[in-house]
Amino acid sequence: MLSLEVSLTILVCCAFLGLIWAIVNAIWISKIRVGEQRNNSYSNLNDHENQNDLAKTALILDIASYIERGAIAFLFAEYKYIGIFTAAMAILIFFTVELEFGQVWTTVAFLLGAGTSVFCGYIGMRVAVFANYRCAYRAWTNTMTSAFSVAYKAGCVMGFGLTSLGLLMLCVIILVYHNYYPESYADLANMYESIAGYGLGASTIALFGRVGGGIFTKAADVGADLVGKVEKNLPEDSPYNPATIADNVGDNVGDIAGMGSDLFGSFAEATCAALVISSSSVGF
Numbered sequence: 001m002l003s004l005e006v007s008l009t010i011l012v013c014c015a016f017l018g019l020i021w022a023i024v025n026a027i028w029i030s031k032i033r034v035g036e037q038r039n040n041s042y043s044n045l046n047d048h049e050n051q052n053d054l055a056k057t058a059l060i061l062d063i064a065s066y067i068e069r070g071a072i073a074f075l076f077a078e079y080k081y082i083g084i085f086t087a088a089m090a091i092l093i094f095f096t097v098e099l100e101f102g103q104v105w106t107t108v109a110f111l112l113g114a115g116t117s118v119f120c121g122y123i124g125m126r127v128a129v130f131a132n133y134r135c136a137y138r139a140w141t142n143t144m145t146s147a148f149s150v151a152y153k154a155g156c157v158m159g160f161g162l163t164s165l166g167l168l169m170l171c172v173i174i175l176v177y178h179n180y181y182p183e184s185y186a187d188l189a190n191m192y193e194s195i196a197g198y199g200l201g202a203s204t205i206a207l208f209g210r211v212g213g214g215i216f217t218k219a220a221d222v223g224a225d226l227v228g229k230v231e232k233n234l235p236e237d238s239p240y241n242p243a244t245i246a247d248n249v250g251d252n253v254g255d256i257a258g259m260g261s262d263l264f265g266s267f268a269e270a271t272c273a274a275l276v277i278s279s280s281s282v283g284f
Contacts, residue, residue: 015167019165028153060140072125112198120263217255218250
């Protein structure tokens, strides 16, 4: 049976490998050069001679900038209210969940889980808006296989990044708590129950991310379709419908940022549940 130190070393190495792979994929995506903005005008970096191609490239960059600004604005507004709720929950946990008054073990784990979940959602959204227009550009100028490769690598950044970050944070929490918390077997079991607050914090952010972002994206999608189809007889996701931008913003903040927090929450909850069950077993 492996000792705690050896087990944590292996897990930390795996977490760092996952983070390195996520960074490698992000760098690969960033090297796809689409266009460059200079003095509010765009110049193509791939030397297209056709002026129509230059105009399309500029249009891709313009639309991408609108979507990115909208997604960031919504996410920061949402996180502002999430921060207020998280602070209130932390105070409630401090006074009601801690085994002894003055202890902050569960409260700190809850705040770390919430903070990591927020970070994972933000990273997922940033990578999405970063890769969306590059994927479209590759599909236009190259092949569908090349475009799929961009989308796949963007998904790897989010997937490997959030799981590796969650694993790394749990290892750090266990290592710190193990050095300062337990004095007996009962304390060790209580320690892992306190660490379960990490999963609660992650799921709290996931709830707001999925519900808040989901409501926004559905409202934007339905609004865009109703106005475009009913009043202007435009097809779905028509480039002539300005509300399509809001629809794409909603896809990023709901289906990507919210999904990122949700996936991280599920990972953290399942891992914390396994820790609590294992610490309560006879063989532990």
